[in-house]
Amino acid sequence: MDENTLISPEESGQGFSRRNFLQGALLTGVAVAGFAITGCAPQGAEPTTDEVEEVGTKPLPLIFNSEEYVDGEIVDADLLIIGSGYAGLWALMTAHEKGVTNIAVMDKGAIGHSSVASLTLGTSAYVLPEEGDDLDATLEEVVRDADYLSRQDIWYDMLSKSKERFDKVNSMGLAYMAPGRLTSDGNVELKISGGTAYTDSTGTDRVCGKASVCCFMDQVKDYEDVKYFSKTMATELLKEGDRVVGAVGINRTNGNAVAIRAKTTIVATGQCTFKGQHAITEIETGDGYQLVYDAGGRLNNLEFNSFDVDPVGYMLEGGSILCEMGSVLENAAGADFMWAIDPERGSGCNVTYSTRGMAMEVAAGRGPIVCNRNTEVFGEVGQNEHWLPFLSPGSWQRTNEDRFADIGFNLVETPQEFTANSFGIIGAIVTDVNCRTDLPGLFAASVAVSSDPGKIKGVESQRGLWTGIQAGTSAAEYLGTAADVTLADSEIAAILANANAVLGRKGTLTANELITKLQRQVFDYRVGLLKTEESLAAALAVCRECQALLGQVIVDDPHELVKFYEARNMVNVAELHLLASIDRKETRVCHLRMDYPERKDGEWLKWIEWTKGADGKPVKSYRDVPFDEYPVQPDAAKGLNAVVRTITA
Amino acid sequence: MINNIDRDKCLQCGTCTEICTKDVLRWQSPENKTPVIRYPEDCQTCYNCEIMCPGGAIWVHPAQHKVVTCW
Numbered sequence: 001m002d003e004n005t006l007i008s009p010e011e012s013g014q015g016f017s018r019r020n021f022l023q024g025a026l027l028t029g030v031a032v033a034g035f036a037i038t039g040c041a042p043q044g045a046e047p048t049t050d051e052v053e054e055v056g057t058k059p060l061p062l063i064f065n066s067e068e069y070v071d072g073e074i075v076d077a078d079l080l081i082i083g084s085g086y087a088g089l090w091a092l093m094t095a096h097e098k099g100v101t102n103i104a105v106m107d108k109g110a111i112g113h114s115s116v117a118s119l120t121l122g123t124s125a126y127v128l129p130e131e132g133d134d135l136d137a138t139l140e141e142v143v144r145d146a147d148y149l150s151r152q153d154i155w156y157d158m159l160s161k162s163k164e165r166f167d168k169v170n171s172m173g174l175a176y177m178a179p180g181r182l183t184s185d186g187n188v189e190l191k192i193s194g195g196t197a198y199t200d201s202t203g204t205d206r207v208c209g210k211a212s213v214c215c216f217m218d219q220v221k222d223y224e225d226v227k228y229f230s231k232t233m234a235t236e237l238l239k240e241g242d243r244v245v246g247a248v249g250i251n252r253t254n255g256n257a258v259a260i261r262a263k264t265t266i267v268a269t270g271q272c273t274f275k276g277q278h279a280i281t282e283i284e285t286g287d288g289y290q291l292v293y294d295a296g297g298r299l300n301n302l303e304f305n306s307f308d309v310d311p312v313g314y315m316l317e318g319g320s321i322l323c324e325m326g327s328v329l330e331n332a333a334g335a336d337f338m339w340a341i342d343p344e345r346g347s348g349c350n351v352t353y354s355t356r357g358m359a360m361e362v363a364a365g366r367g368p369i370v371c372n373r374n375t376e377v378f379g380e381v382g383q384n385e386h387w388l389p390f391l392s393p394g395s396w397q398r399t400n401e402d403r404f405a406d407i408g409f410n411l412v413e414t415p416q417e418f419t420a421n422s423f424g425i426i427g428a429i430v431t432d433v434n435c436r437t438d439l440p441g442l443f444a445a446s447v448a449v450s451s452d453p454g455k456i457k458g459v460e461s462q463r464g465l466w467t468g469i470q471a472g473t474s475a476a477e478y479l480g481t482a483a484d485v486t487l488a489d490s491e492i493a494a495i496l497a498n499a500n501a502v503l504g505r506k507g508t509l510t511a512n513e514l515i516t517k518l519q520r521q522v523f524d525y526r527v528g529l530l531k532t533e534e535s536l537a538a539a540l541a542v543c544r545e546c547q548a549l550l551g552q553v554i555v556d557d558p559h560e561l562v563k564f565y566e567a568r569n570m571v572n573v574a575e576l577h578l579l580a581s582i583d584r585k586e587t588r589v590c591h592l593r594m595d596y597p598e599r600k601d602g603e604w605l606k607w608i609e610w611t612k613g614a615d616g617k618p619v620k621s622y623r624d625v626p627f628d629e630y631p632v633q634p635d636a637a638k639g640l641n642a643v644v645r646t647i648t649a
Numbered sequence: 650m651i652n653n654i655d656r657d658k659c660l661q662c663g664t665c666t667e668i669c670t671k672d673v674l675r676w677q678s679p680e681n682k683t684p685v686i687r688y689p690e691d692c693q694t695c696y697n698c699e700i701m702c703p704g705g706a707i708w709v710h711p712a713q714h715k716v717v718t719c720w
Binding site: 058060061063109110113114118119210230231252253277280282283307312367400403404407409421422512516523525559562563 | 662670672690694697709711712715716720
């Protein structure tokens, strides 16, 4: 496609008529207009450009303009927040409420709008005792379903305070569209409030993740002492002895490097999905893990990685939920094979099992796998109110499904081939219950904070809110006694110069080519789902080839410079993931070792932790789960223990 | 993947370029914020640009361009 051509549908030659295009645009436009409060004028926020007239069906969205900086500039702040999704925004809110001023917020994308959180359904899990939720029972179920490797201190604090956050978001004007009890994985019954709705300060009705992010952005938009550095990727934390004192970042449009010298820093950058194939998580490339690891912090649970189900060639957030609602996974012979994997729930089981079962069928030669949504059960359940959040007009989920209809891809009437798509690493940065890392001045937030190796629906957003509050509070407390930063400009200058020094490198392969080479390993079902010593070792060898190739990546413009750093981060996290997978010789939660299919509580109720050695190589250590401090004790007879059935032809 | 930008509807507000999570779009120039699809191979089909475009000028095709599959 000619990058300089704006093409209308007729000119595209792609078979989409102008009528179809208009229908598509009209569908979105009408849906939004239908949702809007009629006659509503923009409130508060100004357009991003003075000269643009307000025409069309929607006002300009609220966008936080970035500070402009020259290459090598140093900016001083009291607090630096890296990442501006739910957690970053709540850290900002919390720190500001506690009196912190002179705050810098850095994000690889746009502030708020580029976050994974902004593109999700917006569901969030709460424990509401006044509505009959039992905190102790919920905690026990959550811990059990993570096979007892949870940080129970984090979970207890997060769940016990969730009512406060529920009340707070309500007071902000954020409404949950489908309140009610949904079982997240068939066992845990958190009160999951599905989908959100909010009318933002521009007068636009938002839904799902967009509603949540726009609501949070409205809370902070009038803060006068905050500087935003959007399209700026953090590449290295600054240190003064053991203390973290800010970060260096690079602009992905002009390649300029900037240093934020800060008394305290919060890393809120999400997970590592290896530019995963499930949902819209390609922005999560393990950036925070690399930053903290390089600075001397700890990571753990990196052996745990998850997959979800999607139609081949497309994405569908909620595919596993569709199975819970009655859709059926079938093999090439039309058999509903999941009953052999999970006799109680079949295709409606935890997605850990369904993706595992799909892989086993393929390994046994009985693929491809289709998802049959045209079942009597789905026909009933699919119409009930619990499905509504997934169909909210203006959400990417609804837009995506409407677009399926536009192009004639029918998921309901025609069983479509499905595959398992990687959702990335569940493990993350080790902190205490107040989101403090091992390093003075450094805090972590978002799902970049390690809480457990499981994946419970609706909890990621809750982890975002909770960690944001914890990190913001802890950072504010730290600032109360923190010494001034004395790291000199001259010391920072060398780091700044190094950040974009590779810009212009010729190289032998693109970042995308290197990332694809890595993905062929970590996404392969024999490495990601049905792990063996042999497959993991082979993948590790290729991963190390990728590490060696980093110096050959072509960096011909700032866009490619950011992708080079993303590749660096992913390759290094992959190495730790594969090493950890090799090391844990048992099966637990989503980590299935085909050569060690049993869960071994006697030996493996411990976390595998990683730090960077003096020689730059990973250093592994173990930490026992402190059950003497935790309320829930392990039960070998319970949990999401793998039910591995070798399927023979 | 982002497929079409209707120049008749484009407001040149810069919203799509600013919020794209993968830096796929760039302005034609600082003075002309008409977007160009500069890095189409990096589009993750999140519909962010389409949903947030005030003019309804963008159309995203749902097909993914994923190179690597699980099996």
